[in-house]
Amino acid sequence: MKFEKIQAPKGVREYLPPESQSFEWVREQLISPAKAAGYQLMELPVFEDTNLFTRGVGESTDVVSKEMYTFEDRGGRSITLRPEGTAGVMRAVIESNLDRGQLPVKVWYSGQFFRAERPQAGRYRQFYQVGIEAIGIDDPALDAEVIAIADRGFKNLGLKNYRLEITSLGDAQSRAAHRVDLLKFISGLQLDEATVSRAAINPLRLFDDKRPEMQEAMAKAPILLDYLSPASAQNFAAVQSYLKEMGIAFTINPRMVRGLDYYTGTTFEFIHPDLGAQSGIGGGGRYDGLMETLGGQALSGIGFGLGVDRALLAAIAESTVPSQEFTSDLFIIPLGDESKGQALTIASSLRASGIRTEIAFGDRALKGAMKAADKSGARYVIVLGESELRDGSVELKRMSDGVTSSVKIAQLQDELQRALAL
RNA sequence: GUGGGCGUAGCUCAGCUGGUAGAGCACUCGGUUGUGGUCCGAGAUGUCGCGGGUUCGAGCCCCGUCGUUCACCCCA
Structure with missing residues (x-):
């Protein structure tokens, strides 16, 4: 009986080993500057009341008018998979009264977002972003810090070929x-x-x-x-001078247009030229009226969203992704059922002390198991067979040069920790 | 939503003007007893995306369809 294969939905991008390591690395590089600046994690739902986006992001935007995944849940409520991050953060801040305490509220988030567009290079229907929001203080220095945090993320990736464009949308007048x-x-x-x-x-x-x-x-x-207006102009000038003081290169792009309606004042985009048509790797800006629109206080905020998928593409284009193949420290090859129990026991206690340990499973020939050990990239290998069980010692083999040394099983942990420290 | 490219073994692809499928890599086993990387040998795997048509005969031509990819639109 043969069943039909099921495919992933159109336009989703999956990260499988070994590439998933690169993805994980990119995400961490992008968000670590925010953590270092005192921003705290906010874990939010990926679906929200549809009104959050129609009201928050703006009904006239393409994102809302034709790119949302909207459906009715079992209670007849209209639900939408989040197409961007800021509106959800605002909703949560208002709902939990986080804005009643110390300002600015500084949070970061990371996760997937959804837009029902035709997929294309660097554009997926489910995509990943990391972002931050700083809410409740209107200060050009904060604008500059937010931009600097995003810029630091891209620098962490080793990117050189991107550019930062900024402009100001001014105030309502x-x-x-x-x-x-x-x-x-x-x-x-x-x-x-x-x-x-x-x-x-x-x-x-x-x-x-x-x-x-x-x-x-x-x-x-x-x-x-x-x-x-004079106030807006002065504000924008201040942002620029702070950026210059920090040594962050930027160009002013007065024709910059952002896709979401809520932006006001300082807005910015990071662009990487090597990604094809979808060249924006991150962007953000200030939003004065958003919180009030969503039923909260009239507080201003500023934030950014960085595209993890696109940042990875940029890092690949610039060859800055480290080749950090996953390697374990020790690979245990048990021979026979007797040894399997001991292999499990040894592995378990070694792992508890931080030694990354793998076991050869199945009943393959020793040669095949050694091959698997080699493929795994493990630095050391031991074989557990009858003789080892008998006299309680193993040959610890260093895979880089094949040199072996005899080690008592009881000493294995100490010996490995000494050897791996080098 | 619109337009172009592409769909052949797990992967990357070859397949000449139509004559019923191949390479490299990967994988498994072996090269005499329990030790990997090189080398040698052997082996498994494809309804050539799917459906229809033309033809004595189609992976190759035509139509449709699905998928994928790039671009427009838009955006991370």
């Missing part, structure tokens, strides 16, 4: 003033229907159009940075 002029400008252009409707949703998006003729047309469009 700045944006309103700019919008009037931008719409006026756009109305003077000859646009196709699709583009007109995009402009109606968010005129800023036209800056992001990849078609050369559109780029050219938009080259003369009024730029938001020129409309910043």
Whole structure:
């Protein structure tokens, strides 16, 4: 009887051994700077009330209007798999009153997110992000720190070929003033229907159009940075000077457009040129109205999300992924059923003292088991057979050069710890 | 949602203008008794994505379908 194979759903990216080690490494490198800066872990659900995203992220965004995994649960509630991280953090902060204590609230998260898009290089329907949020303080120094933490994550990966782009979306007045002029400008252009409707949703998006003729047309469009209120301009200048003081390289991209509606003030993106069409490896910004929109206090926040999948692709492109193959310290080959019990016992106690120990299972010939030991990359091997059980000592074989030494089983732990310390 | 490329052993692929499948790597066993990496020998594995059509005959041609991949859109 043969059953049909079941495949993974379209667009999911899985990380299997040995590649999973690289993935794990990337994730840790990206988030460790946040831990070092006093941000604390927040573990959140991957599904939320759909309203959280329609209200928080914005109904006009592509993410919400056509990329959400939304379904009805058994109680008839509309549930959505989270397409981004910030809204969920805000919901949890408000719900648990974390914003009633010491500010800023500083948290980090890590996990998978979901968007129902056509898969493509670096774009998956389930993808991984790490992110942080700092909520409750509006201070350009905090903006600079958040950017610096993300930048440090990429530096931890050994990446050199990425760039940081920043801009400011200003405050509400700045944006309103700019919008009037931008719409006026756009109305003077000859646009196709699709583009007109995009402009109606968010005129800023036209800056992001990849078609050369559109780029050219938009080259003369009024730029938001020129409309910043004095306070916004001063704030943005401060962020820049802090970044310079920290030695973080950046370029100002006044045409930067982010996909989520809640951003205000400082916004930024990290871009890696070697990844194909999906070149953004991370991004974030400040969001002034989000918390209030979600029923909380009128507090400002700033945060980022970094794409773990794409960061890994970038690290592969720059060949910075360490070849840290998994290796155990000792490989035990039991010969015969008698020895298996002892192998299990020895392995168990060695592991308890931190020695990574594997056992050869099954009843393979010694040659085959040695081959398995070799493949595993284990540094030492012992064979447990009749004679070893009889006189309580084993030949400890160093795989790098084949040299063996006789060791009492009782001394094995000490001997290994001495040998491995080298 | 739209468009292009590709779907042959576990993996990477070859298969000439159609004549009923191959390589390398990996894997298993062996090269005389319980010791890996090199070498030598042997072996297993494919409904050539699926369905239909053209043909005496299709992995190769045509149509459909599914999957995958890249790009548009959008974004991490």
